Amino acid sequence: MSIGAEKILRGQIIEHLKGIVSASGTVTREQLWDFDLDGTTHRLIDRSRGIRNPRDMQATLSIMSAPDGPYTDQDLDGSLFAYAYREGTVDGDNAKLRRAYELELPIILLRRLSPGVYVPICPVYVVEDDTEKRQFLIALDADLLNIAQPSSPTPLERKYVSQITKRRLHQPEFRARVLLAYKSRCAVCRLDHGRLLDAAHIIPDPDEDGTPTVDNGLSLCKIHHGAYDTALLGIDPNFRIHISPQLLGSNESPVIEYGFQQLNGGEIALPTRTADRPDTDRLSVRFERFQEAC
Numbered sequence: 001m002s003i004g005a006e007k008i009l010r011g012q013i014i015e016h017l018k019g020i021v022s023a024s025g026t027v028t029r030e031q032l033w034d035f036d037l038d039g040t041t042h043r044l045i046d047r048s049r050g051i052r053n054p055r056d057m058q059a060t061l062s063i064m065s066a067p068d069g070p071y072t073d074q075d076l077d078g079s080l081f082a083y084a085y086r087e088g089t090v091d092g093d094n095a096k097l098r099r100a101y102e103l104e105l106p107i108i109l110l111r112r113l114s115p116g117v118y119v120p121i122c123p124v125y126v127v128e129d130d131t132e133k134r135q136f137l138i139a140l141d142a143d144l145l146n147i148a149q150p151s152s153p154t155p156l157e158r159k160y161v162s163q164i165t166k167r168r169l170h171q172p173e174f175r176a177r178v179l180l181a182y183k184s185r186c187a188v189c190r191l192d193h194g195r196l197l198d199a200a201h202i203i204p205d206p207d208e209d210g211t212p213t214v215d216n217g218l219s220l221c222k223i224h225h226g227a228y229d230t231a232l233l234g235i236d237p238n239f240r241i242h243i244s245p246q247l248l249g250s251n252e253s254p255v256i257e258y259g260f261q262q263l264n265g266g267e268i269a270l271p272t273r274t275a276d277r278p279d280t281d282r283l284s285v286r287f288e289r290f291q292e293a294c
């Protein structure tokens with residue numbers, strides 16, 4: 001395959017993959033193994049290894065990492081994502097990843113959430129091959145391709161890298177975990193269209209307690225997320241829904257009537273696993289803010 005054709009194919013695969021993830025937050029091993037694009041099957045994952053080097057492509061297509069995996073990949077604050085060489089020589093499996101670096105080809109980073117379930121981060125790019133530390137540095141966004149020295153970013157660049165890591169790695173993983181816990185439904189109205197669902201923070205993330213953990217999250221549709229963030233809707237520590245008096249008085253549209261007024265006093269849908277349920281202390285803090293705003 002020519003480089004031009006390979007670039008186009010990678011772009012198509014990545015766009016199609018993003019479409020799947022916008023609906024469900026995650027992709028399964030089966031979906032990656034039997035990835036259908038216009039009637040042709042592509043393998044986006046290797047049968048047994050954490051790197052996919054298709055025979056008909058010049059470079060690596062996907063790499064896998066898990067926050068608790070055996071490789072020393074890491075996403076340190078302000079540093080670029082490091083992906084350790086595969087075991088063995090500096091070549092072997094690593095040679096095709098080095099080709100992705102040389103040819104500046106976009107690749108897919110598969111973050112493993114649980115066995116057979118992944119959050120794909122793409123496109124990402126290899127921006128440095130560090131033979132001494134036996135690792136590649138990965139830019140999680142094309143905006144980071146212009147850093148002159150990827151292994152030692154300037155203080156300003158570090159700040160930017162941190163923002164990108166949060167937006168491109170931590171937020172998609174948070175959304176994926178929350179959607180899985182709530183079975184891709186809005187906790188307030190039970191809407192189950194993944195493309196309309198967000199993972200809302202109970203305590204917002206600039207706060208110290210605003211961690212991207214499932215017990216600080218709620219699966220909410222876009223409307224109820226917006227209402228929760230603007231104090232038009234509150235959830236008390238007993239998981240009860242409260243609608244702001246501003247919306248209880250008016251009767252402007254069916255959305256107000258069915259999407260808000262009739263839900264007042266009802267209970268949110270909860271994850272099956274107790275550990276995934278919203279932390280009641282955080283709900284309490286957030287509910288006080290709602291009451292103050294009313």
Ligand SMILES: [Zn+2]
Nearest residue numbers: 186189221224
């Ligand atoms: Zn909803």
